[in-house]
Amino acid sequence: MATAAAQRTARTQAGEAAGDAVSTAAYQAVFDASVAADERIEPRDWMPDAYRSTLVRQIAQHAHSEIIGMQPEANWITRAPSLRRKAILMAKVQDEAGHGLYLYSAAETLGTSRDELLDKLHSGRQKYSSIFNYPTLTWADVGAIGWLVDGAAITNQVPLCRCSYGPYARAMVRVCKEESFHQRQGYELLLALSGGTPAQHEMAQDAVNRWWWPSLMMFGPPDDESSHSAQSMAWKIKRHSNDELRQRFVDICVPQAESLGLTLPDPDLVWNEERGQHDFGAIDWTEFREVLKGNGPCNDQRITQRRQAHEEGAWVREAAAAYADKQTAGPTAEIPGSADENGKARA
């Protein structure tokens, strides 16, 4: 608490100093001290331009991933094999839309807008997680996504609850709670299949075989090739390196796979007594780069559907805006037959 108070004072002093001499160095010093003291940076605090743009990029990409990530799972809503599973899946896809909303709001505190970010997504200027460019081919994929993809996301996101940027960290607290729930549901779905009929068991194994490696790729390139990592760690946006998190994830998944009665598709996966961790096989980084470049199995499909939903919904958004304008325009707008906001008369 003492530190926080001291920092507030420092910030105020820095503000005063700036009033006198516009000293970026003074602002920077306060910012650095706040980050060093593990304090949260808030929207109205000064921050380096590069910190702001890194966060916008990362939060936007995270938000886009939630929105695009609805598609592979929504693909199975109308075919879910029981009403209970259908309800669970619908609730999950709904949560993802909600996560997208939190995250766009967090990004907006940095001076951008949801419309601007969606525009960048639709035009390919901003990315989303490469994992959602893989297709959901069977019902078991819904379980594999819950267990592995959400599991990887949680491993990545739990440390973000302590991220230096306050709005992002707080959004992550809410997101992670719901994600852990989804992850358990995915695990439970696979458990039911694995212990079900031989055909169901085979379906579950096949899904895990297809989703395992793409899930490991969710942690990003290896540490020696990760361009943004060092700076993000210095800013305490990231807390752990890609490879550390990937290792943590593998170590969590191995015993879970065992209790599921499923195998992980990696002949080199073995416990390393010396390290106290699992060794695992090499990731196909060529595939990763191809998917990132837009050459994955569903890249075109995902972005096309997103653009289509947006374009086909334009008249609805325009209607909502026009109606809202009329409500604030006063009683004359209510007179039947009067011209509407666009100046077009209506009978």
Add this chain to the structure above:
Amino acid sequence: MTHASDTRTPRATATTAQTSTAPAGSGTATAAALALGDDALVLSHRLGEWAGHAPVLEEEVALANVALDLLGQARVLLSMAGDEDELAYLREERAFRNLQLVEQPNGDFAHTIARQLYFSTYQHLLYAQLAAGGGVFAPLAAKAVKEVAYHRDHAEQWTLRLGDGTEVSHERMRQACEALWRFTGEMFQPVEGVDVDREALRTGWLESVTDVLRRATLEVPEGPQAGAWRAGAGREGLHTESFGRMLAEMQHLHRSHPGASW
């Protein structure tokens, strides 16, 4: 629309729908649970088709929310009639008792909203009566009527926005209300085991919908509230063509693994 044979007499058909799996219980309560449960199940499914396609993120949340509420109601109701999954996944088209209104394809957002306005207004008035009536459906209706009040409000708000929005949205909403109007009459047909004041239901519904449409600068459609072919056909297991395709998609996986649990 020239021939307005708006008959209100439910007709027995020679081929009364035989189910491949007959409902566990029988009798009026079962028939009623199936009718109300199928309405909720089928409309929930249609709304689920919107996931990932909604015009704005808030509507992804809202449409899924309504779909989930309806699915919850369907599960309770179908469980009153038998095994929920057997009833949902193993009955064929002719054994479903839902209104034709709820099986209508989503169309554009205006069609989805018009369908929702017509149905939510009906369901809200119906459940309010059932909740007050103290019959077997009273506990379910008492809980569901709160959810449905939200659905109804959501549909009304969008009817206003679209009807009184832009010229384009007004025209789309007008067309949607017209196109679905002929499916509204079946809501006031008698349903075996559903003991309500149908005249009050019809009057209340018409008053409410008329009021919303008027505020949305729309007119109440003029055509008959039932197709010339048959009124209330959905309750007899006579459906429109798109329904079979919807069921094929919904039931495919479940039917591919007989006896499996999920």
